[in-house]
Amino acid sequence: SGQSRPMRILQFVQSAAAPGDANSAICAVDSYCANVEWAMNVGDKKGQILDAVVLAVRPRWVLELGTYCGYSTMRIARLLPPGARLVTLEMNQHYAQVAKQILGHAGLDTQVDLLVGASSALIPQLKKKFEMETFDLIFIDHWKASYLPDARLLEECGLLAPGTVLLADNVTCPGAPDYLQYVRNSPRYRSEYFPCQLEYLQVEDGMEKSVFLG
Numbered sequence: 001s002g003q004s005r006p007m008r009i010l011q012f013v014q015s016a017a018a019p020g021d022a023n024s025a026i027c028a029v030d031s032y033c034a035n036v037e038w039a040m041n042v043g044d045k046k047g048q049i050l051d052a053v054v055l056a057v058r059p060r061w062v063l064e065l066g067t068y069c070g071y072s073t074m075r076i077a078r079l080l081p082p083g084a085r086l087v088t089l090e091m092n093q094h095y096a097q098v099a100k101q102i103l104g105h106a107g108l109d110t111q112v113d114l115l116v117g118a119s120s121a122l123i124p125q126l127k128k129k130f131e132m133e134t135f136d137l138i139f140i141d142h143w144k145a146s147y148l149p150d151a152r153l154l155e156e157c158g159l160l161a162p163g164t165v166l167l168a169d170n171v172t173c174p175g176a177p178d179y180l181q182y183v184r185n186s187p188r189y190r191s192e193y194f195p196c197q198l199e200y201l202q203v204e205d206g207m208e209k210s211v212f213l214g
């Protein structure tokens with residue numbers, strides 16, 4: 001049932017998770033993807049690293065590249081201090097629609113602005129659209145070939161401040177070698193690798209946390 005994997009995930013969340021309870025929605029996605037069909041959510045193991053970074057940064061402004069079904073969007077939004085905002089960019093209209101409904105079921109849609117479009121087209125509009133200056137935390141989890149060009153674009157748009165944290169998923173699997181090489185060798189970043197297993201599998205992956213130095 002459900003003509004797409006995101007739709008099947010949404011239907012399971014709607015049936016299995018208590019409305020307004022973000023943790024039960026997160027658990028429902030993890031349980032479905034661990035037991036029924038794999039999906040490219042950051043998952044619970046890497047999700048705990050994401051949680052720890054959100055709690056350490058206590059961000060006022062967060063940007064997510066690649067919403068997909070909204071799993072990591074929920075993990076971040078549920079930990080934000082009052083008044084903080086999470087902007088998430090998703091180029092696939094169907095995925096965005098599913099994510100909106102999952103966020104709504106979890107009661108997290110007030111903290112989140114989900115924009116539909118390519119990150120490269122949306123990033124230059126963010127300052128003006130949200131009347132903000134810089135992001136405190138950026139979670140990167142979209143096409144792996146877009147990690148580096150979008151990090152460069154964020155720099156050029158003046159959306160990074162000294163101390164801004166970039167957290168990138170999948171730097172080992174599927175990998176983002178050009179992005180890794182850049183953040184690890186550029187004097188503008190202090191980078192740290194967090195080894196972890198790939199979501200729902202016994203495969204090596206890892207996340208890279210890079211602090212922008214200005």
Ligand SMILES: CCc1ncnc2c1ncn2[C@@H]1O[C@H](/C=C/CNC(=O)c2cc(-c3ccc(F)cc3)cc(O)c2O)[C@@H](O)[C@H]1O
Pocket residue numbers: 040041042065066067068069089090091092095117118119120141142143144146169170173174198199
């Ligand atoms: C134009 C830029 C741009 N602007 C806006 N939205 C964009 C966008 N480019 C992409 N999107 C959206 O982001 C999501 C894509 C995410 C891509 N993620 C993986 O490919 C991935 C793969 C594995 C894995 C697969 C197979 C394996 F065997 C092992 C590992 C594991 C993981 O955690 C993974 O994240 C989708 O919603 C896109 O619509």
Ligand SMILES: [Mg+2]
Pocket residue numbers: 040041042141169170
């Ligand atoms: Mg990922």
